[in-house]
Amino acid sequence: MLEEKLNTETTNRRGVIKLWAGLLGAIAGVFPVLASLPMIFDPLRKKAEKGKWVRIASLDAVPDDGVPRIYPVLAERVDAWNKFPSVRIGAVFLRRSQDGEVSALNVSCPHLGCAVDYKESGEKPEFSCPCHNSQFELDGGIKNPKTTQSPRGMDTLEVDPEKLKKGEVWVNFQNFQPNKKEKIAVT
Amino acid sequence: MKDKINNALKWLDDRTGWQGLLKEALYEKIPGGSRWRYIWGSTLTFAFFIQLVTGVILWMAYSPSSQTAWESVYFIQHEMWGGWFLRGIHHYTAQAMVILLVLHTMQVVIDGAYKAPREVNFWFGIILMGLVMGLGLTGYLLPWDQKGYWATKVATNLVAAVPFVGPELQKVLIGGTEYGHQTLTRFFAIHAGVLPALTIMFIIGHVYLFRRHGIHAKEPLNGEEEDFWPEQILKDAVACLAVLAAILFFVIWHHGAPLSAPADPSDQFSAARPEWYYLFLFQLLKYTSAFWGAIVIPGVLMLVICLMPFIGRWKLGHRFNIGLLVVLLLGSLLLTWVAMQEDKNSHHHQHALLDSQEKAARAIVLAGAPAGIPSSGAVSLLQKDPLIQGSRLFAKHCASCHRYDGHDGTGHGKMAKILYREGDSIDVIAEKHGMTIDEILKESHLTREQLEPGKQLTVNFVPTAADLAGFASRPWLEKLLNYKNYTSPEFFGNTEFSNSKMAKFLKDFDESDAEDLAKVAAAISAQAKLPYQAEMDEKDQELIEEGDELIVDGFDCIDCHQYLEPDDEATAPDLTGYGSKEWLTGIIADPAHDRFYGKKNDRMPSFGKDDKLTDQEISLIVDWLRQDYYVPPEGSQAHAGH
Numbered sequence: 001m002l003e004e005k006l007n008t009e010t011t012n013r014r015g016v017i018k019l020w021a022g023l024l025g026a027i028a029g030v031f032p033v034l035a036s037l038p039m040i041f042d043p044l045r046k047k048a049e050k051g052k053w054v055r056i057a058s059l060d061a062v063p064d065d066g067v068p069r070i071y072p073v074l075a076e077r078v079d080a081w082n083k084f085p086s087v088r089i090g091a092v093f094l095r096r097s098q099d100g101e102v103s104a105l106n107v108s109c110p111h112l113g114c115a116v117d118y119k120e121s122g123e124k125p126e127f128s129c130p131c132h133n134s135q136f137e138l139d140g141g142i143k144n145p146k147t148t149q150s151p152r153g154m155d156t157l158e159v160d161p162e163k164l165k166k167g168e169v170w171v172n173f174q175n176f177q178p179n180k181k182e183k184i185a186v187t
Numbered sequence: 188m189k190d191k192i193n194n195a196l197k198w199l200d201d202r203t204g205w206q207g208l209l210k211e212a213l214y215e216k217i218p219g220g221s222r223w224r225y226i227w228g229s230t231l232t233f234a235f236f237i238q239l240v241t242g243v244i245l246w247m248a249y250s251p252s253s254q255t256a257w258e259s260v261y262f263i264q265h266e267m268w269g270g271w272f273l274r275g276i277h278h279y280t281a282q283a284m285v286i287l288l289v290l291h292t293m294q295v296v297i298d299g300a301y302k303a304p305r306e307v308n309f310w311f312g313i314i315l316m317g318l319v320m321g322l323g324l325t326g327y328l329l330p331w332d333q334k335g336y337w338a339t340k341v342a343t344n345l346v347a348a349v350p351f352v353g354p355e356l357q358k359v360l361i362g363g364t365e366y367g368h369q370t371l372t373r374f375f376a377i378h379a380g381v382l383p384a385l386t387i388m389f390i391i392g393h394v395y396l397f398r399r400h401g402i403h404a405k406e407p408l409n410g411e412e413e414d415f416w417p418e419q420i421l422k423d424a425v426a427c428l429a430v431l432a433a434i435l436f437f438v439i440w441h442h443g444a445p446l447s448a449p450a451d452p453s454d455q456f457s458a459a460r461p462e463w464y465y466l467f468l469f470q471l472l473k474y475t476s477a478f479w480g481a482i483v484i485p486g487v488l489m490l491v492i493c494l495m496p497f498i499g500r501w502k503l504g505h506r507f508n509i510g511l512l513v514v515l516l517l518g519s520l521l522l523t524w525v526a527m528q529e530d531k532n533s534h535h536h537q538h539a540l541l542d543s544q545e546k547a548a549r550a551i552v553l554a555g556a557p558a559g560i561p562s563s564g565a566v567s568l569l570q571k572d573p574l575i576q577g578s579r580l581f582a583k584h585c586a587s588c589h590r591y592d593g594h595d596g597t598g599h600g601k602m603a604k605i606l607y608r609e610g611d612s613i614d615v616i617a618e619k620h621g622m623t624i625d626e627i628l629k630e631s632h633l634t635r636e637q638l639e640p641g642k643q644l645t646v647n648f649v650p651t652a653a654d655l656a657g658f659a660s661r662p663w664l665e666k667l668l669n670y671k672n673y674t675s676p677e678f679f680g681n682t683e684f685s686n687s688k689m690a691k692f693l694k695d696f697d698e699s700d701a702e703d704l705a706k707v708a709a710a711i712s713a714q715a716k717l718p719y720q721a722e723m724d725e726k727d728q729e730l731i732e733e734g735d736e737l738i739v740d741g742f743d744c745i746d747c748h749q750y751l752e753p754d755d756e757a758t759a760p761d762l763t764g765y766g767s768k769e770w771l772t773g774i775i776a777d778p779a780h781d782r783f784y785g786k787k788n789d790r791m792p793s794f795g796k797d798d799k800l801t802d803q804e805i806s807l808i809v810d811w812l813r814q815d816y817y818v819p820p821e822g823s824q825a826h827a828g829h
Contacts, residue, residue, distance in 0.1 A: 014417070021417035024424035028233060031431060032240035035276060038269030039244050045268065081258040081266070083559025 048186045051174035053160065056092060059167045062102065068093040068118050068127070068138060070107060073173050092157060092171055093118065093127075095138065102164060104157040104171045105140045111150035113178045127154060151181045213416035215398060219408025221418035224298070227291035228397070229423035230430050234284045235386065237431075238322075241277040242379060249329065251375040252368045254564035256331035257449040261554050261565065264446055271443030278444030279437045281323050283430055285464040288316050289516065296495065296512050299505060300403035306496035308396035311389055313493055318386045320464075325378035327462055331371060333543060336450035337459030339374075340366065341469075348477040366452070448546035449566040457539035460530070467522035470529075488515065538599070549575050556817045577811020580804055584794065585655075590648070590677075592656035596811075602630065603648040609640040620646040651681040652791070658812050659715035659766020661723070664708035670694045683789040688747065689759065703737055707744070710734025715766030718815050738762070749782075760784060771809040775800070 056071045063069075073090045076083070093105040093116075105127075109116045114131035126143055127136035129150070135143035140154035158172040177184045200206045217225070248267060250259040263270035292312065295301050301309035328339040343361050347353040362369025413419065448454075461469050472480040491498075491511065498504040530536045546569060553568040554560050561567060569575055578596040586595035594601055605616070617624045628635060630645040654677045657663040666672045670693040674685045684690065696704065713724045713731045724731065735751070738744040749757035761782045764770045773780065776795025779788040794800040800808075810816060 017421050018417040021421035021424055024428060025420055028424055028427040028431065029236070032237045032276070035269070035273055036240055036244040039248065039263070039267055039273050042248075042268040042270070078559065081255075081262040081554070081560050082562055084562065 048175070050185065050187075051158075051172040053170050054173045055163075056094060056104070056169045056171050059096075059102070059164060059169055062094050062096045062169060064096045064098050064100065066095060066097045066138075067120075067125075068095040068105070070118070073171070075173070090173060090175065091115070092173065094169060094171075100164075102159050102169055103139070104159050104169075106155040106157055106173075106175065108155070108175060108178075109134060109150060110152045110155055110176065110178060110180075110183075116154060151179060152183065155183055211398075213414065213420075215402070215415040217402055217413050217415060217419055218404040220410035220413040221415075221422050222405070222409075223422055223426070224294055224405060225402065225419060226423050226426035227287060227294050230426050231284065231287045231291055232390065233423075233427040234280050234287060234430065235390065237280045237434075238277060238284070239383065241273050241280070242383070244273055245277060246379055249375075251329070251371040253331060253366075253371060253450070254562065256329060256371055257446075258554070258560050258565050260330040260332075260446060261551065261560075264443055265551060265555060272438060275438035275441065275443035276434060279434045281326060282462070282464065283434055284319050285323065287430070288319060292316070293512065293516075296508055298403060298405045299499065301496050301508075302499050302505075303496065305396070305400050305403065308393060308400070309496055310493060311393045311396060313489070315386060315389050315393060318382055318389065322378060322382050322386070323462060323464065325374045325382065328374050329371070329378060330446055331450045332447040333450055333454070333456040333546070334445070334447040334459065336366070336452075337456040338461045341459065342461065342465075345472075345477055345481040348482055350478075350482075366450075446547065446551070447543055448550045448569055449564065451566050451569070453570075454546075456543065458536065458543045460526075463523065466526040467519040470522040470526035542597075546575060552819050553817060556819065558817070571807075573807050573810035573816040576804075577807040577809075577816075580800070580808050581655075581811065584800060585808070588650060588652035588790070590650045590654040590656075592654065601648060602645050604643050604645055607638065607640055607642045607644050611640070613638065616644065616646065620649055622647055649681065650676055653678045655812055658771075659712055660717060660720060661705075661708050661712045664712050665705055668693065668696075668704045668708055670696065683787070687787075703741065706730055706734035707737050707742065708734070710738060711762055711765050714762065714764050715770075715813070716768075717766065717813055758785070766813070768806075768809055768813065768815070771812060772805055775805050775808065 052075060054073050054075050056073065070091050071094055072088045073092055074086050075089045076085055077087050077089055078084075091107045093107060094102060095105075096102045107115045109129040109131065111129060111132055111134050114129050116127045116129045116134075116136065119126055119128050125138060127138070127140070128134070129136075132149045134148040134150040136148075136150075136154050137143050140156055142148050142150065142153050155174075155176045157174065160170040160172070163170040175186045177186055196206075245263065248259060248263045248270070250256060260274070263274055265271070295309065295312065324339070324342055328335045343357055346357040346360055349356055358364060360373065362373045460466070468481065468485070471484070474480070475484065495508045495511075499508055501507075549572060550565055550569050553572060554565050578591075581589075581591060581596035582600065586600055607613075607616075613624055613627070617627055620627070622630075624635075627644055627646055628638065631643065633642060633644075653667075667678055670690065672678055673693050674680050674690055679685050679687070679690070709727060710731045711734070712720065713727075713734075716724070738748075738750050744750060744762065745752075745754065745757075747757065747759035748754075748762045750762045760774075761770070772795075774783045777793040778784050778791040779786070779793055784791070792799055795802070795805055
């Protein structure tokens with residue numbers, strides 16, 4: 001009888017010790033992982049800039065032959081600790097028709113972000129993505145829906161009409177989320 | 188449900204044997220029961236685990252190159268979420284590990300746990316100690332700040348003292364002959380790859396051997412046999428949490444780990460010291476050559492420590508071992524204490540520390556400024572900063588005559604040392620320096636009896652040119668345009684100009700002219716276009732115009748000075764653009780130019796014309812005097828940060 005009671009007491013005592021040992025051990029073990037979480041998720045605080053107006057070229061520098069040409073986009077860029085006053089942040093196709101219209105397309109493929117090529121060879125000039133063979137019309141629309149993987153046409157960018165009148169091409173440069181049917185700005 | 192889980196666990200156990208492994212891990216027998224003296228190994232393992240986790244996360248944000256290391260650490264410390272906290276934990280856990288290593292070693296030796304058959308495990312422990320010390324040493328360099336840079340330079344130069352292959356070994360370690368990108372990539376690979384991998388391997392070996400021989404229970408056993416789980420684990424967990432609490436105390440107290448100014452090979456960092464746990468070695472190297480102090484003595488001692496298991500076999504061997512360890516520990520503590528004491532009492536070191544703290548704080552302010560860090564790295568921010576460089580250039584080149592708010596530009600130099608020569612009169616010296624004789628003796632640490640020719644006296648510095656704090660500002664000019672001030676040592680009192688036409692001109696004014704003179708001061712000051720006065724100048728246009736009229740008509744200043752209109756016959760310094768960047772650059776470059784003092788120039792060197800200062804140096808002094816540098820907005824993060 002007495003022995004049984006003692007045994008139960010020992011078991012209880014061991015149970016309490018087990019509980020505390022497990023609890024405190026777990027706290028110690030989990031602590032460094034918890035302390036790391038803010039730094040791991042730090043990138044979430046970063047927000048992409050909304051579209052910004054960037055001067056691409058003078059209007060004279062864009063031939064009015066309706067052929068798309070690629071132009072770099074230079075702008076200020078903050079990369080973590082560094083601040084660059086003027087670096088290439090992307091590229092656009094500019095196309096100027098004979099009536100003076102200028103249209104701008106982001107070179108980034110709306111499928112998965114490869115840089116789209118302009119191809120003059122073949123029957124008809126077209127935009128073609130070198131990665132997964134998406135094909136686009138010169139206005140950016142999908143050319144071959146059967147073989148094109150991209151869910152939407154190339155991303156058109158706004159061109160400032162007032163600046164055009166003054167002989168300069170300014171584009172509202174912006175990147176959009178890939179692989180979505182709608183054009184959703186990257187934020 | 189329960190059955191299903193049990194089945195699944197059994198399935199897994201059949202294939203892995205994990206239950207047996209766990210059992211073996213947890214149910215290690217401890218003769219005599221769990222004890223507090225057995226906790227040290229576990230606390231060390233825990234500390235190492237913290238280092239692994241925090242280290243890998245820091246790795247996610249660290250960039251090892253001489254243009255990005257300091258910058259990325261700055262970013263971790265001051266910009267990233269919880270970065271300062273994590274870096275602080277990593278920094279202070281490293282130091283805790285050194286203390287825990289000492290305690291663990293002491294426990295093992297005192298308990299006699301190093302004796303047969305545990306010799307090899309003792310050696311594993313010694314190797315682990317070396318690995319941890321190596322981790323501390325390599326980690327110290329990674330922020331690429333002044334502290335780490337200069338301290339590690341000393342450490343790697345010691346490698347060159349290794350016989351035969353020293354210089355080659357040093358080259359291999361630092362990735363060439365100079366410190367640079369490859370020093371950092373190598374140190375980083377050693378710190379985050381090589382040493383942790385070796386440490387993990389040796390910890391596994393250490394624990395394996397420990398389990399193979401079982402715990403060395405300290406006699407007398409004071410209880411019944413217990414298992415590792417849960418009794419000893421509970422004690423270990425409490426100890427680990429206590430260690431953690433101590434670490435967190437320091438992390439929060441110091442708001443993370445320190446970060447001094449970006450490494451600058453051109454800026455001799457006199458405050459260079461290794462981490463505190465290397466101070467004993469640092470101090471030893473003051474007494475012995477590098478070969479003896481860094482190689483032979485530590486090498487022989489390590490050898491003796493490794494032989495402890497065999498020495499312990501002799502009758503008095505065990506006592507000898509304990510004695511040796513205590514002597515080594517006390518010796519190290521003594522050397523550390525002496526090193527700290529020497530630094531504390533060294534005026535030079537304290538001065539260097541203040542200088543480094545000022546630069547560190549300024550580097551962090553500039554890195555956080557809207558202009559950001561250029562791709563050339565943050566070190567260029569400090570090198571081009573008028574606040575840091577201008578003040579130091581002033582102290583070096585201008586402060587032997589000029590003052591800045593009573594000091595030499597850096598807050599020092601209020602006192603000067605002069606030689607007490609044969610025939611000097613202490614009364615004359617006292618009067619000249621505006622002190623009593625007793626004050627001079629006290630400052631010079633002399634008694635009246637000790638005063639004799641050849642002794643150095645510490646006296647108030649007596650300027651021989653104007654105090655330039657607030658140069659060309661309204662208050663400065665208002666003060667200048669007063670006979671008493673003009674002829675005082677604060678302005679031209681100790682120059683030939685104290686008897687100039689201008690001095691005589693000012694003598695005729697009295698208090699009734701104060702208002703008009705203030706207008707003149709406002710007008711001339713507006714010429715300077717001082718950034719900190721811009722708002723006032725904009726607001727007081729009317730006052731300034733009145734001042735302009737007084738200069739031209741009322742007081743006829745243009746009889747001698749050129750003002751606004753070109754005047755070939757001017758005989759006194761040009762007041763057009765007085766105090767502007769262009770004007771100041773001109774006068775520092777060549778004060779004897781006709782536009783400034785001309786032939787009347789009293790002793791001021793032509794710093795630019797005679798190539799005493801470069802254009803860039805003059806520009807830094809000018810911008811500093813005009814307070815034309817970045818000032819963070821009140822209450823900004825850069826202010827709040829440490």
